[in-house]
């Protein structure tokens with residue numbers, strides 16, 4: 554088979570795959586209906602989360618579930634009528650959130666996460682993306698002491714099993730390190746290894762520039778059909794079509810539209826999330842990203858202002874946006890950080906995190922459709938795992954006998 558591939562989806566995942574395959578001498582054609590990085594890769598919190606070795610669980614404790622019952626938490630918002638069709642995938646995710654299962658998933662999630670920094674840096678060296686990264690980690694703040702203590706226990710486990718580094722700050726240390734925050738918080742954890750991007754979409758744009766400079770072809774078209782053609786596949790766009798022995802589907806939350814007609818129906822649902830930029834009233838402003846653990850939003854200093862990103866909204870992927878998640882998060886953020894100024898964007902941005910029932914991404918060939926390869930379902934950490942996914946996909950397509958990580962936990966047929 555010739556080393557020729559069509560990658561569909563120019564988010565951080567598809568672009569990373571394209572770059573890694575190109576490095577190995579593949580002829581790569583990359584398709585997207587939008588300019589690079591304008592899907593979910595556009596609007597995230599910009600964190601390369603070396604600490605995120607546990608996928609983000611659903612609450613299982615009655616007290617915590619009760620907190621969400623009134624639909625007034627900025628951490629999780631839901632639309633009742635959207636829930637029934639999502640129930641089977643939710644149920645699996647809820648079961649996977651059981652503490653013992655979560656630790657098992659962490660083994661496979663963490664196996665990818667532990668490589669994130671080196672893999673981001675490898676692509677930064679190849680492209681001109683290096684200047685977009687800010688070192689120094691990020692800070693998780695807690696209003697309640699018991700939550701802080703529980704996270705410290707988790708941090709000890711992460712350090713022991715995944716070499717995650719952190720510092721625990723008590724209330725006095727937090728006041729000293731981040732004096733611009735409201736006083737009286739219970740404590741914080743400073744995750745010291747992560748990197749923060751100053752403009753997430755610029756990463757995708759830098760990857761695309763490098764891809765094109767190395768001779769890669771970018772096709773800016775909506776794909777309309779995907780069909781078998783001889784020994785390979787044909788992608789039909791608005792006015793162009795193209796054929797290759799391999800097609801990699803890396804369309805994030807939209808991948809599901811393309812795999813269902815191929816007979817593959819994994820349990821997948823979407824956690825939507827919003828962002829808005831704000832000015833800061835004080836100088837200096839926030840020096841590094843902060844997550845309000847109880848309210849579930851992030852405040853991340855970026856080029857275009859302080860970006861507030863929300864927690865999860867459970868709705869149908871294509872439902873109209875709602876203002877409520879951002880309004881709730883903004884109210885909570887103003888209490889935590891009095892320096893939060895005016896909103897700078899005309900309207901909030903909305904993005905889509907595709908999550909699988911067992912919390913792990915789907916990466917691998919679709920056995921029942923030879924020539925189709927999947928890479929999606931990275932839920933909360935697709936920016937973090939993009940370059941690592943790219944490296945893994947390239948090794949698998951090359952047929953490396955021993956990829957740097959065992960790919961079996963991510964294989965599509967685990968849901969068959």
Ligand SMILES: Cc1cc2nc3c(=O)[nH]c(=O)nc-3n(C[C@H](O)[C@H](O)[C@H](O)COP(=O)(O)OP(=O)(O)OC[C@H]3O[C@@H](n4cnc5c(N)ncnc54)[C@H](O)[C@@H]3O)c2cc1C
Pocket residue numbers: 561562563564565566567584585586587589590591592593594595596597598599600601602774775776777803804805806807825826827828862863903904905906929930931932933934935936937938
């Ligand atoms: C509010 C929020 C905050 C987040 N914060 C973080 C964070 O701090 N750290 C982190 O690691 N992750 C974070 N994430 C998750 C992260 O942004 C995503 O996991 C990641 O961007 C997924 O990348 P992707 O390439 O898989 O998908 P996408 O970026 O969504 O790319 C998919 C592409 O497919 C294209 N496409 C769709 N349909 C078609 C079609 N028919 N034809 C052609 N192209 C098509 C789209 O245009 C899009 O460009 C966050 C997400 C949200 C919503």
